[in-house]
């Protein structure tokens with residue numbers, strides 16, 4: 001790219017913004033400006049792309065698709081689950097471990113077995129595109145998986161690899 005007629009340089013001179021005493025090579029100056037701009041802008045644009053990617057947890061697993069459309073709900077209403085699933089998991093653990101009870105009645109009166117692997121992760125078998133989709137974004141790594149790893153197999157295998 002060579003600015004033979006020095007149009008750009010002349011235009012810049014007229015603005016008073018750019019007053020070189022002598023132009024050695026207008027083309028090179030312009031190319032330099034473009035490269036400089038690209039260097040400054042690249043990290044900005046690059047990070048903007050990342051920050052804009054809000055988590056999009058997917059609830060289209062085979063187990064959930066199997067449910068009749070009306071019953072495609074969680075054990076508690078969605079809003080409650082989004083905000084309180086960690087508390088619910090703690091309660092489930094306490095009820096199972098301390099009280100030995102395993103039955104849980106959901107908000108639709110449906111009965112569930114309280115189990116992280118066999119209930120939550122039966123429906124949410126897409127750990128990476130569901131649980132981890134949000135957790136990565138929030139920057140947290142629940143410490144549960146070193147013990148709760150039997151199911152589903154692919155998930156467990158991936159998780160074990162990560163933890164090694």
Ligand code: HEC
Pocket residue numbers: 089090092093096097114115116117142143144145146147148
């Ligand atoms: C040190 C090992 C260990 C860790 C870490 C651990 N658990 Fe557990 N958890 C257990 C054991 C053992 C039981 C009892 C299993 C049983 O009786 O079926 C249990 C039971 C549970 C239960 C009820 C029964 C079941 O099978 O799910 C829940 C829910 C649970 N844990 C959730 C969690 C969550 C959530 C985390 C992470 C925040 C976690 N646990 C971390 C060992 C662990």
Ligand code: HEC
Pocket residue numbers: 057059064072073074075077078081082085088089112116119120121123124
């Ligand atoms: C019967 C299948 C099923 C089970 C079991 C189940 N879920 Fe869900 N879960 C769903 C469905 C379907 C949705 C989407 C609900 C909606 O859109 O109304 C959902 C939504 C959620 C959400 C909210 C997602 C969002 O986008 O904000 C969280 C968090 C969640 N589940 C966690 C859990 C945990 C933790 C357990 C175990 C305690 C569990 N789920 C058990 C089917 C299930």
Ligand code: HEC
Pocket residue numbers: 055057082085086089120121124130131132134135138140141142143144
């Ligand atoms: C809609 C986004 C979202 C989804 C989906 C989601 N989580 Fe979470 N989870 C969070 C956020 C955000 C936190 C941190 C909350 C806090 O620190 O107060 C969290 C915290 C937790 C914690 C407590 C961890 C700790 O160190 O305190 C556990 C356990 C947990 N999630 C398990 C799960 C499991 C299992 C699933 C999938 C079945 C799941 N979550 C799906 C957003 C989500």
